[in-house]
Amino acid sequence: MTDDKAKTAAMATFTQYMISHRLRKTPERYAILEKVFGTASHFSIDTLHSLVDADGYHVSRATVYNTIELLIDAGLVRRHTFGSQAPQYEKIAGLSKHYHLVCTSCGKIKEIKDPEIDAMLNTRRFGKFHPAYMDLNVYGLCATCIRRSRSASSRRTDSGRRSPKKQKTGI
Numbered sequence: 293m294t295d296d297k298a299k300t301a302a303m304a305t306f307t308q309y310m311i312s313h314r315l316r317k318t319p320e321r322y323a324i325l326e327k328v329f330g331t332a333s334h335f336s337i338d339t340l341h342s343l344v345d346a347d348g349y350h351v352s353r354a355t356v357y358n359t360i361e362l363l364i365d366a367g368l369v370r371r372h373t374f375g376s377q378a379p380q381y382e383k384i385a386g387l388s389k390h391y392h393l394v395c396t397s398c399g400k401i402k403e404i405k406d407p408e409i410d411a412m413l414n415t416r417r418f419g420k421f422h423p424a425y426m427d428l429n430v431y432g433l434c435a436t437c438i439r440r441s442r443s444a445s446s447r448r449t450d451s452g453r454r455s456p457k458k459q460k461t462g463i
Contacts, residue, residue, distance in 0.1 A: 299329040302368050302383070309366035323349040324359040328369060334380040334401055374401060374429060392427075395434035397441075402434070 306325055310317050327343045328335075335343075341356045360381060363369040370384045374394045380401065389410055393402040413426055433441070 295329070298383075299326070302329055305368060306363065306366055309362070315362070320344075320349055320351045320355055321359050321362070323347060324351075324356060325363065325368070328360075328363065328381075328383050331383070333403075334372065334382045336378055336380060340381070370425075370427075372427070372429075374399070375431060392429045393434075394429055394431050395437055396431050397433055397437040400434050400436075 302325060303322070306321075307317060309315075310321070323344055324340065327340060327347070331340075331343070337353060337356055337360065340360070341351075341353050344351060344356065360369060360371075364371060368383060369381050372380045372382065372392070374380060374392065375396060377399055390403040390405050391409060393404060395401075409428065413428075
């Protein structure tokens with residue numbers, strides 16, 4: 293699904309959700325939805341608040357939080373908590389199944405797609421439990437943090453070595 297089609301479908305879904313729950317259809321809620329579907333990666337509430345504010349919608353963080361909760365309930369956004377980080381959010385409408393690689397050092401999140409994992413999870417049965425979705429997060433170090441760690445380690449090793457003293461010769 294293209295981004296425009298996903299956004300249009302999300303608008304329709306959100307409108308129907310607000311009608312069925314007798315909620316007001318405010319321009320601020322739609323502006324927040326638009327920013328969510330204009331974001332290509334995971335985002336925090338603070339990031340989303342800044343994006344909405346930059347577009348001239350001066351709403352409180354509480355409005356952003358409350359709207360995100362509505363979008364989660366409507367099935368348009370998913371909340372992730374990666375390790376001890378603050379919650380991150382991502383749009384789920386129009387996205388294909390993916391998994392997360394989370395760097396435990398810098399917090400960077402990379403999405404990956406893996407047909408082998410999909411096949412294995414799709415054949416897995418859970419008795420009388422029927423999963424709505426599955427979330428897989430793999431924690432470790434990203435390439436940048438590994439390089440940074442190695443260079444810091446080598447600097448410590450180099451600075452800890454003593455260079456041999458030069459002997460003075462009488463010649």
